Structures are given as structure tokens and as C-alpha cells.
Amino acid sequence: MVQRLRVRYAKRGRLRFTSHRDISRALERAVRRAGIPVAYSAGFSPHPKISYAGAAPTGVASEAEYLEIGVSRACDPLRLRADLDASLPPGLDVLDVVEAHAGSLADRLEGSMWEVRLTGVDPAEAASAVTAFLAAARVDVERLTKKGLRAFDARQAVQTLTVAENADGTAGQEPIQSCVILRMVVRHETPAVRPDDVLMGLRLVAGLAPPSPPAVTRLAQGPLDAITGEPADPLEADRVGDHL
Amino acid sequence: MSVESLFPRLEPLLPKVQKPIQYVGGELNSTVKDWDEATVRWALMYPDAYEVGLPNQGVQILYEILNELPDTMAERTYAVWPDLEALMRAEGVPQFTVDAHRPVRAFDVLGVSFSTELGYTNLLTALDLAGIPLHAVDRTDDDPIVLAGGHAAFNPEPIADFLDAAVLGDGEQIAIAISEVIREWKNEGEPGGRDGVLLRLAETGGVYVPKFYDVEYLPDGRIKRVVPNRPGVPSRVFKHTVMDLDEWPYPKKPLVPLAETVHERFSVEIFRGCTRGCRFCQAGMITRPVRERSITVIGDMVANGIKESGFNEVGLLSLSSADHSEIAEVAKGLADRYEGTNTSLSLPSTRVDAFNIDLANEFSRNGRRSGLTFAPEGGSERMRKVINKMVTEEDLIRTVTTAYTQGWRQVKLYFMCGLPTEEDIDVLGIADLAKKVIKAGREATGSRDIRCTVSIGGFVPKPHTPFQWAAQCDHETVDRRLRELRNSLRNDKQYGKAIGFRYHDGKPSIVEGLLSRGDRRVGAVIKAVWADGGRFDGWSEHFSYERWMKASAEVGVDVDWFTTREREEHEVLPWDHLDAGLDREWLWQDWQDAVNDVEVEDCRWTPCYDCGVCPTMGTEIQIGPTGRKLLPLTVV
Structure with missing residues (x-):
């Protein structure tokens, strides 16, 4: 392995229904079709050196997923970005590629900004639920995991949580259905708090129960800015390195 | 619109x-x-x-x-x-x-x-x-x-x-x-x-x-x-028969799913048809004659399929892939072409001979020799004559021992239970065979680190085969024989731990038998089962034998009559007006030969025995060798 490249990609539209395993298979095949000289691990069953950082759950769209590819021959990041994007199915879109420099990418992913669209929810009801949630010291929720039902606090990891009515007025949407948009910045902690845990929290503290499944998108993830509290570009440190 | x-x-x-x-x-x-x-x-x-x-x-x-x-x-x-x-x-x-x-x-x-x-x-x-x-x-x-x-x-x-x-x-x-x-x-x-x-x-x-x-x-x-x-x-x-498979090199654009599927590989059909003449095998009877794809078209299809799909595994499909007339050249050519590219090749072949091991060795050059599968199908020499699977016990033990000495640690042996004329002793013979295999393997390798897995499927008589007239074995008998076989394997202190055993109960085979040889009156059963919630009957977690039996009783269909009843020569079978090219008299003769332990050769290498397919369908055997070779690819 002579070089590591860090890739930001999006998971959009229908492809939000891919699981993490689906994506890793699709990527390995796309890399092969694109002729990218990916490095392989040694041993009896060699694996391509592609590692993933904090994948969004199945059913959740994302504008900010990250992975790292090790290659056996030096690659131009811009070229790799174009080749990999062309080889991936539409909906898995490569947004940014940089050569990796010092430091671990996973360590820089301190938190995520999520957008949650709730159809058929009353904006005032959503606003008061958000207020109640933020006012609570802790909000214990339960989630069914592979190890059974697990209880944990969903409040502490939530750095910001705001509510807005459908502001962009998406063209072609049914105008009658009101859409409430939640935005939240959630720190990556253990156990991980996900947007659906926050929604569960809103239901517990204020009885907010959306009539249809929420549309969730990860907008950004990265190091949390000390002033704004929002995630910054995690590849910035590598880009700075490029100029040295 | x-x-x-x-x-x-x-x-x-x-x-x-x-x-x-x-x-x-x-x-x-x-x-x-x-x-x-x-x-x-x-x-x-x-x-x-x-x-x-x-x-x-x-x-x-x-x-x-x-x-x-x-x-x-x-x-x-x-x-x-x-x-x-x-x-x-x-x-x-x-x-x-x-x-x-x-x-x-x-x-x-x-x-x-x-x-x-x-x-x-x-x-x-x-x-x-x-x-x-x-x-x-x-x-x-x-x-x-x-x-x-x-x-x-x-x-x-x-x-x-x-x-x-x-x-x-x-x-x-x-x-x-x-x-x-x-x-x-x-x-x-x-x-x-x-x-x-x-x-x-x-x-x-x-x-x-x-x-x-x-x-x-x-x-x-x-x-x-x-x-x-x-x-x-x-x-x-x-029936329809495509001649000259080289003219039909599909799939050219293999579908690559996002979801995980049961076969994560690019598959090339290297030939259609099989004339080995295994009497239980419907596929071998209805897809005659053998039509090979040539070595060069196989090579082109593999290259194209990998490029189009990005799959890292290629499977060479057919009913008995080791029987392709140029399989050795295909195996070597592909193994040479893709050496060092992290592309793996697989050949689902279950032939019981040393040649099969040579091929498997070629396909596992990187050193992974995990498991090999052989399919003797019948547990006793007599049983194998009945089904026309010509493998002697000596062949089998020699082949499996060779596999062990060449570094294969795990061998899977595939058998069927419930075959026509089968007695308890034929099924218990499977245990003896497995024990002999482990014994010979330990002696030959000097190691106890070898295993064999016995895998058993229930036999279902199928239309357009010599066994279309046969009585299907009832599930109680199948289950009892499998239980006795399991006990014989488990209770063996010397070899039991080295032998794995996989089987299913006999009930699903009865339903499959009803649906395989049923006539139009069975449609009412299918509809009743479906109305009662029957779905995904190929999945054990969804299949319900009781639901099928209840529905059959309700609509007045006698399951035994369709399954465990032997038919006589001139009974009109529900599919007699559907022609696979097989001469009915030949099928009947082959059924009689089965009962009398008479074997039949493969018409690819021995003279025609008049099964009827080629003259009826206007087809012929299409096999190599072509003498061509696979050249290295310039760009991989």
C-alpha cells in the first residue's frame, strides 16, 4: 500500500435503503470495474483495503459518509473521484476525495448534523415537544438491539435541536400535507444516539407521534466547531496537508 | 396509454x-x-x-x-x-x-x-x-x-x-x-x-x-x-432446444444487485444437457443432448462478465462441469489469466474421480483448499447401479483419500434417501462408507485433522425420468432410515467425531412429490394451501406439511395415490402429451433396467442407446475438443 485516500460520498434517494453491507459490496465491485489499484490484505482470503467510518443506518439518507481506500499505486484524488463516481450506481455519489495525511479519520468524526422531515405533524406541537426535550436533564429511551432491549439517555448527546416548518416548499409536493423539519447536532458517543432515538424521546416527553415514517438525512459529520457547535469538514486537515 | x-x-x-x-x-x-x-x-x-x-x-x-x-x-x-x-x-x-x-x-x-x-x-x-x-x-x-x-x-x-x-x-x-x-x-x-x-x-x-x-x-x-x-x-x-450455445453468449450484461443474494458471482454456463444417465435426475433427462460452449467463448464471456459486473468470483455452471471436453484447458487457461488478480474460480462439480481433484487443485492455486464435494448419491453398490451412478466403493475411497493427501481437509459426500428399491441396509451403508473414508484418509495423511460431512437429500420421483412410474418412499420410512443412519454415525467412537451429518426430514419431499407428479386435480390443493396462508414453501421456516395435508383432505385429493403409488406401464401420465423428446418405451426399459441393476453408458463416449431425443427434436450432440487455447489477456 503506497497511499491512502479519503472519500466523502452521499447515499441518496432509493439507495438510502442500502445497508452498510450492501454499500461495502457495491463499493468493492465499483472499485474493480473502475480499475482502481486497491491494495489487498495478506493471508488466505485477501480483502480490499477499504475502511468505513460511522455508516448511516439503513433507510437513512446521507450527504456525508466517509471511507478510506488503500491503493498499491499512487492515484490522483481528482481522477479517482471521477472514476469511482462513474462506476458507482446513481444514488451512491462520490463528493470529495483527498489524499490522507496524519491522523485518524474516525477520530475526527465527533458528531453529525441530521435533518428529519416529519410529514403530517403540527408545527406548534413539534416546537413544544422540542422545548420539552431540551428542558429535560435526561430522556431515557429504549431500543431493540441485537443484544435485546437496551435503555439509555438520548438527551445528553444532543448538542442542538431546532424545528422549522417546511421552508423550501419542495416543488411538486402535495401542498396540503404540512412538513416539519427537525435539525439536530448529535455527538457520537457510546451507546450511539441516533435520530430515531431522539424521535422516541420526543414521543416520551411530549407525545409527539408522526403518522408516517420520518425522512432522515445526515447533512454533515466531522469535528464539532467550538463556537458554532456544528460539524466542520473532517477532510480539511488532509487538504491542508496537500498544500505543504 | x-x-x-x-x-x-x-x-x-x-x-x-x-x-x-x-x-x-x-x-x-x-x-x-x-x-x-x-x-x-x-x-x-x-x-x-x-x-x-x-x-x-x-x-x-x-x-x-x-x-x-x-x-x-x-x-x-x-x-x-x-x-x-x-x-x-x-x-x-x-x-x-x-x-x-x-x-x-x-x-x-x-x-x-x-x-x-x-x-x-x-x-x-x-x-x-x-x-x-x-x-x-x-x-x-x-x-x-x-x-x-x-x-x-x-x-x-x-x-x-x-x-x-x-x-x-x-x-x-x-x-x-x-x-x-x-x-x-x-x-x-x-x-x-x-x-x-x-x-x-x-x-x-x-x-x-x-x-x-x-x-x-x-x-x-x-x-x-x-x-x-x-x-x-x-x-x-x-420442448425447445437451443443449438450452438456460442451463438447465445448470455448474460452479456450480468445484473449486479445492491442487496445480498445467494450467489454473489458471475456464472457462465459451459454446457447444457447431460447424458450421464442418472435415473433420478430430471435435469439430465429433459435437457438432452449435450451442447458445449467452446473454450474461447467461455474465456470471452468470463472476461466480459468480470469487466461488466466487478464480481470477484466466477462460477462455471452446468449439470456436471468436469465433463466438458476441454475442461482441463479451460481451468488452466482461466487460472493462468486471473492469477494474482484476487479473482476466484469455482466449478460446481461432484464427479467422483481423481480428475475432479486435479481441476479443483487448478482452481485453488492460491492455497485455499477448504472443501470438496463428491456425489455418490447411493450408499451401496447395488443402489448406485439402480440409479446408474457408476461409482465403485473402491473409486470413492481412492478419490477421497487422494483429496486428503493433496491438502483438502474437508470432504462433503452427497447422498439420497428414499430411492426406488432401497432397503435399510442401503442407507446404513452410507455410514460404513463414511467411516472407511475417514479411516483411509487418516492412514494416508497420518493426520487426524480431516473431516467428512454426509449430506442427504430426499428422493422425489420426477416426470420424464425412468423413475416417473416409481412409488415414492413414504416419509416415515425415510425418517426412520435417517435416524438409524445418524445413530450409527454418532455412536461410532473411533470415527464419529470426524463425520458430520446433514439431512432434512422426509415430509417436504412428499409435498414436492405431489406437486411434481400431480395432475390438474392437485391445483385445488395448491389454491387451498395458499388461501390458508401458504407462502414460500421452499423455506423450512414457512413450509407447513400439516397445511398441505389438511388442504388435500379438504379438497379430496389422496396424497398417497399421487406419491407412494407405483404406476404401471400403460397408465396415462399427466405429462404424456408434453414431449421432451424421450422415447416412452426407452424410459420404461430404463426403469426395468434400474430394477434389475443394469447400467447404461454415456452416449457422448459410447454409441447411441436410442433415448429418442435427438431424432425427435432434430438435435445432435455438440462437443469438442476444439483444440483451441486460452491466451493470456493483455489487460486485466
């Missing part, structure tokens, strides 16, 4: 179901054509879950061939799991294609590929969800032609009431021919409506339209005769 996508109505349901990705389509190399620009529109269905159906070669080939025709389009649909089925019913979302999410009912043809009879209840679910009447006679000009293909279509009688038509054999040319008939009929303004086009198809002699045939029964329940009930309909319908 254009057709709206159902996706906006389906999408809100997807977060509530397991593995939603299987319903969204968008596979690499999938095709969405303009609805209005096509004259003939096919919905192709594999009646099982997406993860099983997507990799199916038959569907992929027809999908590609039909979409290559300028005025024809094909989309795919699969069985939806019960969780989505419930939501679709609640929200009124009909059966959809995964390509453009169009409603299945809007298509001209719903072509369903049946590899196994256990998909029949899933056909009914799909029809019902699509809003297509279950019974062909209730359908209108607004419903598609429901057309069955695949190996189970060689006896479509149990589902005859639900089908408009069935085709036997290779689908490539007949799918194109059917499209032409439909196109002409539509361009002429659809004269005669639904029956008009069905009659045109029936008149070709290559498409079976069940409702144009009447079945008459004898007082004792056997079939008296099956006769066409309108002029122009031929009394026999013949």
Missing part, C-alpha cells in the same frame, strides 16, 4: 419491512425502457424471494434478450415477503416490477420461471396482489398472458388452471418467437381477443395452452386421455 410508477406509493412502506433494498431495483446493468415505445411488454417473475431470484440465470438471460428486441421490453418481479405483502394489501399497492415499479397487470405477458414446484403458492400470491384472476378462465383481455417456463413446466398440470400457457425447454428462441406472435396480433388489432392470441401460440406446437386440452378420467381416478378441444391445437407439445 402510459403507466404510472408505483414507487411513490411503495416508498412509504419500505421503512417498515425487512431488507427494503430488494424492492427498489436500480441494479447495475438493469434496463428501463420507454413504456409507450414498446409493443410487447413482458414481466418476468422468479417466484421466490429477490435474494434467490435475482441471480437466476434463466431470468437474466431472457430479460437481456427480450430487452435487446427493439419493440419489446422486459422488467422483473419477485415474490414479496409476507411483511410487505401485508402492507401492500392494506394500502392497495399491487404487485410491481422492480425495474420501473410498473403494475404487473399492465404487461402483455407475465412469464414465470419455475425451477422448483415449491414456488407454486408464490405464483398465486403474485397473481392476487397484481389483481389478475387466479383462474385462467376468469381472465379478461386486460390481463396479461400468464406463461410458465423452467424445469417444473415439464409437468405444469398441477398449476394448469392458473396458467394461460407453458413452454418447455430452452427459453431464448421461444421467448423471441412468442414476442413476434404477440406483436403481430397486437398490430392487427388483437383479433379474437385473448383466446385469439393463445390459439396462435398453441398452433405453433411449441406453446402449451392448458385450457385447449380436456383431461378425461377413468372411474378409478387414473387419466383416460388428454385431448385438444378445438381445431388447430396439436395433440402434443414439444
